Amino acid sequence: MQARPEDAGELSTTDRTGLRRRRERGSHDRTVAQAILDEGLLAHVGVNDGGTTVVTPMTYARVDEQLYLHGSPANRTLRLIADGAEACVTVTLLDALVLARAAFHHSMNYRCVMLYGTGTVVEDDAEKLAASAALLEHMAAGRSADARMPSQLELRSTLIVRFAIDEGSAKVRTGGPVDEDEDLALPIWAGQIPFDLVAGTGIAEPDLPDGTAVPPYATRYPARGPVRNTDTH
Amino acid sequence: MQARPEDAGELSTTDRTGLRRRRERGSHDRTVAQAILDEGLLAHVGVNDGGTTVVTPMTYARVDEQLYLHGSPANRTLRLIADGAEACVTVTLLDALVLARAAFHHSMNYRCVMLYGTGTVVEDDAEKLAASAALLEHMAAGRSADARMPSQLELRSTLIVRFAIDEGSAKVRTGGPVDEDEDLALPIWAGQIPFDLVAGTGIAEPDLPDGTAVPPYATRYPARGPVRNTDTH
Numbered sequence: 029m030q031a032r033p034e035d036a037g038e039l040s041t042t043d044r045t046g047l048r049r050r051r052e053r054g055s056h057d058r059t060v061a062q063a064i065l066d067e068g069l070l071a072h073v074g075v076n077d078g079g080t081t082v083v084t085p086m087t088y089a090r091v092d093e094q095l096y097l098h099g100s101p102a103n104r105t106l107r108l109i110a111d112g113a114e115a116c117v118t119v120t121l122l123d124a125l126v127l128a129r130a131a132f133h134h135s136m137n138y139r140c141v142m143l144y145g146t147g148t149v150v151e152d153d154a155e156k157l158a159a160s161a162a163l164l165e166h167m168a169a170g171r172s173a174d175a176r177m178p179s180q181l182e183l184r185s186t187l188i189v190r191f192a193i194d195e196g197s198a199k200v201r202t203g204g205p206v207d208e209d210e211d212l213a214l215p216i217w218a219g220q221i222p223f224d225l226v227a228g229t230g231i232a233e234p235d236l237p238d239g240t241a242v243p244p245y246a247t248r249y250p251a252r253g254p255v256r257n258t259d260t261h
Numbered sequence: 262m263q264a265r266p267e268d269a270g271e272l273s274t275t276d277r278t279g280l281r282r283r284r285e286r287g288s289h290d291r292t293v294a295q296a297i298l299d300e301g302l303l304a305h306v307g308v309n310d311g312g313t314t315v316v317t318p319m320t321y322a323r324v325d326e327q328l329y330l331h332g333s334p335a336n337r338t339l340r341l342i343a344d345g346a347e348a349c350v351t352v353t354l355l356d357a358l359v360l361a362r363a364a365f366h367h368s369m370n371y372r373c374v375m376l377y378g379t380g381t382v383v384e385d386d387a388e389k390l391a392a393s394a395a396l397l398e399h400m401a402a403g404r405s406a407d408a409r410m411p412s413q414l415e416l417r418s419t420l421i422v423r424f425a426i427d428e429g430s431a432k433v434r435t436g437g438p439v440d441e442d443e444d445l446a447l448p449i450w451a452g453q454i455p456f457d458l459v460a461g462t463g464i465a466e467p468d469l470p471d472g473t474a475v476p477p478y479a480t481r482y483p484a485r486g487p488v489r490n491t492d493t494h
Contacts, residue, residue, distance in 0.1 A: 069369070069456075070355055072305035074316035083307035083316050083351040085373055118316040122303055122458070125400050127479075131393050131408045132415040134400060136302070140318055160364050167358050167367060174449055175364045182365040204466050215473045216407060219465040221482050223302075225355070226459040232452040233437050240448045246360075249454050 051135075052201040058093075061198045064141045065090045067253040068119040069167070069225075073097065075108045075115050088117070089159070089166035095191040096159040097147065109147040109189050117143040117191060121253070124220040128205030129212070135205065137220060143196035147189035153180075159188045168245035225252070284368075285434040291326075294431045297374045298323045300486040301352040302400070302458075306330065308341045308348050321350070322392070322399035328424040329392040330380065342380040342422050350376040350424060354486065357453040361438030362445070368438065370453060376429035380422035386413075392421045401478035458485070 055061075065088075074083045084105045089096050095117060099106045109115050124137035150156050160183075161172035178186065205218050230246030288294075298321075307316045317338045322329050328350060332339045342348050357370035383389050393416075394405035411419065438451050463479030 069358070070353060070371075072307075072316050072351055072353070074305075074307035074314040074349070076309055076314050080377065081307040081309050081314055081347060081349045083305050083349045083375065085351065085353040085371060087369060114314060116307070116314045116316045118305060118318065120303060120305070120318040124464075125302070127401065127404065127408070127463075129409055130411070130415070131397055131405070132411050132419065134397060134404075134408070136320060138303075138318060142316065144313065164364055164367060168360065168454070171360065171367075172364070175360070175367070176362055176444060176447060176449060178363070178365050182363070186365065204464070211409060212468060213470060214409060215470050216409060217463075217465065217473055217476050217479055218469065219463050219479065221401070221463045221479065222461040224459050224461065226457050228455040228457065230360075230450075230452050230454045231357075231437070232450065235445060236451065237446055237448050240450055243450050246450055246452065246454065 051137075051203045051206060052199060055198045055200065057198065058193070060200065061141045061193065061196070062090065063253075064121060064139045064198060065095065065119055065193070066166075067139075068121055069252070070119070071095075071097070072118045072120070073105055073109075073115055074118070075105050075113045077104065077108060087163065087167075088119075089162040090193065091159070091162045093193045095143065095193055096150070096162060096188055097191060098159065098163055098186055098188040101185070101187045103187065106187050106189060109191070110149045110187060112146060114144070114146050115191070121225075122223050123202070124222045126201075126205050126220050127218055129207045129214050129216040129218050133205050133207055135201065137201045137203070138199075140199045141196060142199075143191065143193060145192055145195055147191045150188040150190050153183055155190075156183050156186065156188055159190075160186070168243075168249065170243060170245060174243055284370075284436045284439060285432060288431045288433065290431065291426070293433065294374045294426065294429070295323065296486075297354060297372045297431060298328065298352055298426070299399075300372075301354055302485070303352070304328075304330070305351045305353070306338055306342075306348055307351070308338050308346045310337065310341060320396065320399075321352075322395040323426065324392070324395045326426045328376065328426055329383070329395060329421055330424060331392065331396055331419060331421045334418070334420045336420065339420050339422060342424070343382045343420060345379060347377070347379050348424070354458075355456050356435070357455045359434075359438050359453055360451055362440045362447050362449040362451045366438050366440050368434065370434045370436070371432075373432045374429060375432075376424065376426060378425055378428050380424040383421040383423050386416055388423075389416050389419065389421055392423075393419070401476075401482065403476060403478060407476055
């Protein structure tokens with residue numbers, strides 16, 4: 029199997045910035061990749077559609093070493109993967125804008141997983157049900173016990189694809205800017221502006237029956253990752 | 262030029278959910294696309310790298326009908342685009358998780374732009390400088406006046422690619438879940454959990470010279486889009 033660009037890049041020492049100053053790290057650590065996948069909500073899935081590269085946002089869920097992608101059988105990207113197309117599944121978390129003294133050194137702190145491979149259609153009803161539950165749990169812990177789970181007809185109308193978390197890599201940039209030594213005395217503010225994806229209070233449908241219990245994730249959705257912004261605005 | 266999947270999808274009426282109940286809308290409105298591109302911070306850029314689809318997160322900035330992508334000349338995706346590879350540039354904003362009564366109808370509210378085309382390397386120093394300023398302004402309004410702008414050497418070490426905002430589409434889902442009529446009486450909480458990408462207070466580098474002015478975006482980074490979560494936690 030050919031070397032993947034991201035794998036190759038990880039071992040490279042030809043990058044403009046030497047190792048001593050690098051704030052970006054490649055990793056094949058499964059724990060790192062799993063944490064990113066579990067925190068993220070959106071994957072960007074790339075496939076080759078008759079010669080055109082198409083990148084589509086999709087929901088997903090991880091179960092052990094598998095990623096489940098799902099959608100309507102009319103979803104073209106999913107259909108292509110179901111038919112055997114190779115895909116690249118990328119999940120990126122933005123952690124901070126990194127403002128350097130020099131325009132040239134502005135950057136971003138992020139955590140990213142890129143997975144490569146082919147998917148397999150989930151045909152077995154029990155696995156489809158388990159994947160449906162995992163997709164709901166990935167949205168909100170406890171949701172699969174609260175929602176009405178799929179009927180036979182609904183299961184048949186859902187296309188679920190299993191994608192192995194196998195070939196790929198994670199990339200993480202952390203820390204402040206890396207400026208040139210001669211710029212450090214400039215009176216230019218430099219640092220990080222941290223970002224968090226913050227959930228608000230749930231907006232209930234207006235027609236819920238009286239007495240419908242409000243689940244905890246609807247009133248106080250738990251932080252999906254490390255909470256860094258205590259002073260948000 | 263072949264029809265793009267997302268364009269085709271937009272006119273389709275074969276989708277499981279009839280038009281009456283659709284909450285997802287395709288659009289070729291440039292205003293919609295520009296607003297999404299201006300609010301976003303990360304693009305996911307897909308290219309075909311010798312037969313393998315690769316999706317990489319990148320920063321960008323919009324200037325009129327052009328998108329600028331930039332990075333080190335060692336950035337493989339950027340080099341491929343510089344060499345003429347077709348790319349798909351997707352920017353997605355997650356607005357809410359949509360929890361339906363039925364597992365089957367869980368969804369997401371999002372705004373997404375997908376652009377297709379080829380890029381052109383920016384060779385002209387004046388345009389490179391303007392693009393560098395735009396990339397900083399996209400991160401934080403006012404930053405290009407504060408930062409040290411690129412030297413000749415730095416300009417030569419930066420690969421900037423111009424990508425026309427021309428072929429593509431936007432897709433937007435809004436509103437609550439669409440459940441089956443027979444599920445509406447179930448005592449299951451349903452609704453939206455809104456999300457915002459929230460900036461925290463800037464974390465200054467420890468070695469800033471005394472008296473360095475703190476810019477407004479470092480203390481109170483402005484909201485990038487419509488503020489929806491007044492009651493965040």
